[in-house]
Amino acid sequence: MASYTAPVRDTRFIMENVLKLGDRAGKPGFESADPDMVAAILEEAGKFASEIFAPLNAPGDAQGCTRHDDGSVTVPDGYADAYRQYCEAGWGTLTAPEAYGGQALPHVLGVAVEEYLSSANMALAMYPGLTDGAVRALLARGSDEQKALYLPKLIAGEWTGTMNLTEPHCGTDLGLLRSRAEPNDDGSFAITGTKIFISCGEHDIASNIVHFVLARTPDAPPGTKGISMFIVPKFLPDENGEPGERNSLQCGSIEEKMGIHGSGTCVMNYDGAKGWLIGEENKGLAAMFIMMNAARLWVGMQGLGQAEVAYQNGAAYALDRRQGRALSGAKDPEEAADLLIVHPDVRRLLMDARAKTEGLRALIIWIGLQTDLALHAESEEERQQADDFVQLLIPVVKAIGTDIGYDVATQMQQVWGGHGYIAENGMEQFVRDARIAMIYEGANGVQAMDLVGRKLPMHGGRAVQSFFAMVDKEVAQAKETKSLSDLAGALEKANGELKAASMWLMENAPKNPNNAGSAAYMYMQILGLVAMGLMWLRMGAAAAKSLDGGEGDAAFMQAKLLCARHFANGQLPDAGALRRKLSAGAExxxxxxxxxxxRT
Amino acid sequence: MASYTAPVRDTRFIMENVLKLGDRAGKPGFESADPDMVAAILEEAGKFASEIFAPLNAPGDAQGCTRHDDGSVTVPDGYADAYRQYCEAGWGTLTAPEAYGGQALPHVLGVAVEEYLSSANMALAMYPGLTDGAVRALLARGSDEQKALYLPKLIAGEWTGTMNLTEPHCGTDLGLLRSRAEPNDDGSFAITGTKIFISCGEHDIASNIVHFVLARTPDAPPGTKGISMFIVPKFLPDENGEPGERNSLQCGSIEEKMGIHGSGTCVMNYDGAKGWLIGEENKGLAAMFIMMNAARLWVGMQGLGQAEVAYQNGAAYALDRRQGRALSGAKDPEEAADLLIVHPDVRRLLMDARAKTEGLRALIIWIGLQTDLALHAESEEERQQADDFVQLLIPVVKAIGTDIGYDVATQMQQVWGGHGYIAENGMEQFVRDARIAMIYEGANGVQAMDLVGRKLPMHGGRAVQSFFAMVDKEVAQAKETKSLSDLAGALEKANGELKAASMWLMENAPKNPNNAGSAAYMYMQILGLVAMGLMWLRMGAAAAKSLDGGEGDAAFMQAKLLCARHFANGQLPDAGALRRKLSAGAExxxxxxxxxxxRT
Incomplete structure (x- = not known):
């Protein structure tokens, strides 16, 4: 049976030693974020995730959700109680505004807590995760009345939220969607249509479910310019704001799927259901995109979550299972065999996993900080740069993060050999659960197109130019530190490949847009490597500083330096091959x- | 619902245009292999696989095997009947010797047929696949009496075979195994012990199951030098050679696992079961290794099988599903959206899949031919070289082939987007089924160690030196053909990386054996790339020749040339990155x- 321990020490290292988050305490957006408070929240969240969410992960996968003939859906045993505890402990309120019952803590802390919950139980963590998306959409586009009515319930977790975009004939291409919204006399709309793949669309863990539904009003123009967003609650709020009359919407079926069995994936049928417009008519897609950045960071974080829990269990097995002998001679001659950890190929898998997972964590937490700074930074220059980095790197983190989640889960399953293929050991669930994150919230190929088609050219390439400059500057600094010079050199080289790939795109995409399309994924992979390489440079520098100063846990800091070097040796060289491959073009x-x- | 069409045209292209198999017809080992006969068998096998095996793939996965309280196991509905048809059509007899009811056809044909069966239904194809392993073990090491008693039944498929190696505490490290074999007075042995992960260990599709079991005799030395192989039938053959008394062995349980649900993975309990020694006492591991080459080629072929069926269904979806518009402007303006196939990133996934799958197929069929030549080649020089290539490349094909199976299945699932995650569309089953092949029959990391630790140094590096020379020679020839010069140049470069990696190993492994261990997997990946690149060079040359001569299907040949170029552009550049990464060493x-x- 798999287990989970939240990597609080690693999170704290990033926040304290690398980001120096304490220096921001008290500043706008970080008012309540004093270091002791942050540390205490991380400890508590880690404990909650491992003690309350994790034990339900395997049984929830085995049991799955059940839809009944009346359209109701029962979640796995224990989920409702765990969710109740989540709400009672106030975990949903962390980053929400105080005006609606939130704690107004920075998002950089929110993403760290979400990682723990998602590692512990990805399916269960989706219920509050999707609610968070709904909260953000309302905050950005809801009327004051809508905010007052829905936000306190959603933030407290008393009600949950969903996103309803996909229809049977359209996923990525939302311009094709057909669901209709006919105006009623009272200012509401009657929503009719079928939505599919609606995560957590129906369940029995909260007293109401608030659906955010994309649909077309009668005179809407075709395509993406005629889509509006509606709020469509399962139970219409009564005059006291409590769940009242049942709305005419129903879960028509739930999907049998590869993983995340504890999260019901629903076909939702809207049959003249009462809904209210959020924001402006025909601006629904733009409103939905507001939620996207947060949701995509969250999904990239799901990849991190599965990578982390799979890594832990792979490493634990390698230090427990005895098989074969060390190549350099028996390490434990008194035992019948040595531990798996003596084998270099097993170590390679574990070090790869570690370098990717910790590099990704640092990147996600850093982007979490940039989302705070994009709202609250004191200077406009800093705010703009933070926003640029968020825009540029969110698609990268979504795609690279989820690719890493699946890849690491697969490799850690490999460490377990045949035992990794057996359901009861839990390793194969990590793979099945991690797989969906590469697909939903915009398939990873769509992220690559977003990066190359929209984010790179934004403001004349300002974001990526700032990124290059940041890497160049930090590489130059790091070269002066002997223990970092290898890593700095490798990162400089990878950044050179990224610049060359960017030049290639600038020259070749205008000639033929298919060159942008064929290169996009590999370009994104190079950018992801360089971004994680930069994070490793920062972590390496922080670890070296701690060691020099005799501060912190020396073994932990030594391991950081070794992982940093392994990232330079074992990952960054891929940048060159990727650049060569993308340069072949679309022809x-x-x-x-x-x-x-x-095949015929 | 996924579908399957056997790629007979592609197989025939490899056999006829690339390998010129017809030129060998009538020669030793190829006596009955005249081209029309081979083509007819491939057509029939393809039809059988798609019509009889494929329709049971998804329902068999959903239903799985059921173990009953008496230890019996029921296979999914329809499996027994499909297996009966397999036996009646004589598919199990293809490559077996005529003396025992076989057709004595070459193995190069056998592997092609096995690919179709495995693509169509990997779990069902395992029953005869494992039997084939048992047949080979008996042929190599059985006594005349054992051969006469068991071979006709196994070859006809009336009885099936299994391999019993793994025990709860030992998988890779068979030296640790504990199962005991106590001599009986009548020359038989009493076998006692618990074996796990026994594929097809118990079922209801054949009248007897013949287990090949590794165990230790009372005075056996410890470790791998004290292991003997025994034949332990479920029902003891009576005086007429028919199933008689029930032996004291039982399936204790079957595993819940990630995939191949139609193949029961059994815990087998032997409680003084009657068995007979095969070959010499304490030489069981060597006997088991005889089966290994064939079994490992077969497992690599399972990877190919899942890659092929996943590719077909990915491509079919890309030509059916409409979503978005071509970057260069609408291709089907009269439709609401263009087909997925207009998108370069979708084409990249499909071309990657195609280049890997067809390159792997050519490699596996070529190695199939080498296994025939290793037995039957007319000159000793040719025989030895064929045997060298088999020894060198079998671990590569097992590991690279199964990595490709999983990777392609995953990427083709990605083409389907959210619909790929839903069980009823069948794409996720390919991923789950493909996953096991990376683990069993020696985990892929173990294959890498076999390659670097045993196969490279064999005969002073003779095999890999011959391989280099073969690549160099064909590259030089191909450079003279204009349409092949790109591919030849890319292959030359990749072969240069392989040579450099070999040099690195020669210099650094003797200093520290861990350098061999840390480099092994990446070295194997480079060798796999070069071997597939060579196959693409041959296929490109054959296609160019057909086009020049106005022979064959021009569209098919053009596609071959494009895929060859894509392999050069999209895969071979990885060799450089791999070489750089392995050169970092184990430190x-x-x-x-x-x-x-x-994590603490």
């Missing part, structure tokens, strides 16, 4: 006639 | 203290 792949792809 | 990863891997 060959576009030349293949469509019908030649079919 | 960093071995320096990490074992306990630093644990």
């Amino acid at each position: 060959t792949i576009m030349k293949m006639p469509a019908e030649s792809f079919l | 960093t990863i071995m320096k990490m203290p074992a306990e630093s891997f644990l």
Whole structure:
């Protein structure tokens, strides 16, 4: 049976030693974020995740959700109680505004807590995770009345939220959507249509479910410019704001799927359901995109969560299972065999996992901080740069983070050998659960197109230019520290590949837009490598400083330096191969006639 | 619902245009292999696989196997009947010797047929696949009496075979195994012990199951030198060679696992079961290794099988699903959206899949031919070289083939977006089924160690030197053909990386064996890339020749050339990054203290 321990020490290292978050305490956006408070919250969140959420992960996967004939859905045993404890402890209120019952803590702390919950039980953590998306949409676009009516319930977790975008014939291409919204006399709308793949669309853990639904009003223009967003509660709030009349919407079925069995994936049928417009008519997609940045960071964080829990269990097995002998001679001659950890190929898997997971964690937490600074930074320059980095790197983190989640889960399953394929050991669940994160919230290929098609050209390439400059500057600084010079050199080289790939895009995409399309994924991978490499440079510098000063846990800091070097040795060289591959351009792949792809 | 069409045209292209198999017809080992006969068998096998095996793949996965209280196991509905048809059509007899009811056809044909069966239904194809392993073990080490008693039944498929190696405490490290074999007075042995992960260990599709069991005799030396192999039938053959008395062995339980649900994975309990020694006492591991080459090629072929069926369904979806518009402007303006196939990133996934799958198929079929030549080649020089290539490349094909199976299945699932995560569409089953092949029959990391530790140094590096020379020679030839010069140049470069990596190993492994261990996997990946690159060079040359001569299907040949170029552009550049990564050596990863891997 798999287990989970929240990596609080690693999170604190990033926040305290790398980001120096304490220096921001009391400043706008960080008013309540004093270091002791942050540390205490991380400790408590880690404890809550491992003690309350984690034990339900495997049984929830085995049991799954059940839909009944009346359209109701029962979640796995124990989920409702765990969710109740989540609400009672106020975990949903961390980063929400005080005006609606929140604690107004910075998002940088929120993402760290969400990682723990998601590691412990990805399916269960989706219920509050989606609610958080709904809260953000309302905060950004809801009327004062809507905010007052819905936000306190959603933030407290008494009600949960969902996002309803996909229809059977349209996922990525939302311009095709057909759900209709007919105006009623009272200012509300009658929503009719079928939505699919609605995570947590129906369940029995909260007294109401608030659906955020994209639909078209009667005179809406075709395509994406005619989509509006509506708030459609399962139970219409009565005059006291409590769940009243049942709305005409129902879960028509739930999907049998590869993983996240504890989260019901619903077909939602709206049959003239009462809903209210959020924000402006025909501006629904823009409103939905506001939620996207947060949601995509959250999904990238799901990848991190699965990578972390899989890594822990892979490492634990390698230090428990005895098989074979060390190549350099028996390490434990008194035992029948040595531990798996003596084998270099097992260590390679674990070090790869570690370097990717911790690099990703640092990147996600750093972007969490940038989302705070994009709202609250004291200077406009700092605010703008933070916002640029968020825009640029969110698609990268969503895609690279979820690729890493799946990859690390797969490699850690490999450490377990045949035992990793057996359900009761839990390793295969991490793989199945991690898989969805590469698909939903915009498939990873769509993230690559967002990066190359929208984010790179933004403001004349300002964001990526700032990014290059930041890397160059820190590389130059690091080269002066002997223990970092290897890593700095490797990062400089990878950043050179990124610049070359950027130049290639600038030259070749205007000639043929398919060159942007064929290169996009690999470009994104290079950017992800460089961004994680920068994080490792910062972590390496912080660890070296601690060691020099005789501060902190020396073994922990030594391990950081070794992982930093392994990232330089074992990951960054891929940047060159990726740049060479993308430079081949679109010609060959576009030349293949469509019908030649079919086997006949 | 996924579908399957056997890629007979592709197989025939490899056999006819690339390998010129027809030129060998009538020669030793290829007596019955005339081209029309081979083509007819491939067509029939493809039809059988898609019509009889494929329709049971998804329902078999959903239903799985059921163990009953008496230890019996029921396979999914329809499996027994499909298996009966398999036996009646004589598919199990293809490559077996005529003396025992076989057709004595070459193995190069056998592997192609096995690919189709495995693509169509990996779990069901395991029953005859494991039987084939048992047949080979008996052929190599059985007594004349054992052969006469068991081979006709196994080859006809009336009885099935299993391999019993793993025990709860030992998988890779078989030296630790504890199962005991006590001699009986009649020359048989009483086998006692628990074996786990026994694929197809118990079922209801054949009248007897013949277990090949590794165990220790009373005075056996410890470790791998004290292991003997026994034949332990479920029902003891009576005086007529028919199933008689029930032996004292039982399936104790079957595993809940990630995939291959139609193949029961059994815990087998032997309680003084009657068994007979195969071959010499204490030479069981060597006997088991005889089966290994064939079994490992077969498992690599399972990877190919899942890659192929996943590719077909990914491509079919990309030519059916409409979403978004081509970057260069609408392709089907009369439709609401263009087909997925217009998007370069989707084409990249499909071309990657195609280049890997077809390159792997050519490699596996070529190695199939080498296994025939290793037995039957007319000159000793040719025989030896064929045997060298088999020894060198079998671990590569097992590991790279199964990595490709999982990777392609995952990427093709990605083409389907959210619909790929839903069980009823079948894409996620390919991923779950493909996953096991990376683990069993020697985990892929173990294959890498076999390659670097045993196969490279064999005969003073003779095999890999021959391989280099073969690549160099064909590259030089291909450079003279204009349409192949790109590919030849890319392959030359990759082969240069392989040579450099080999040099690195020669210099650094003797200093520290951990350098061999840390480099092994990446070295194997480079060798796999070069071997597949060579196959693409041959396929490209054959396609160019057909086009020049106005022979064959021009569209098929054009597609081959495009895929060859995509392999050069999209895969071979990884060789350089892999070589750089392995050159970092073991220092960093071995320096990490074992306990630093644990999260605390």
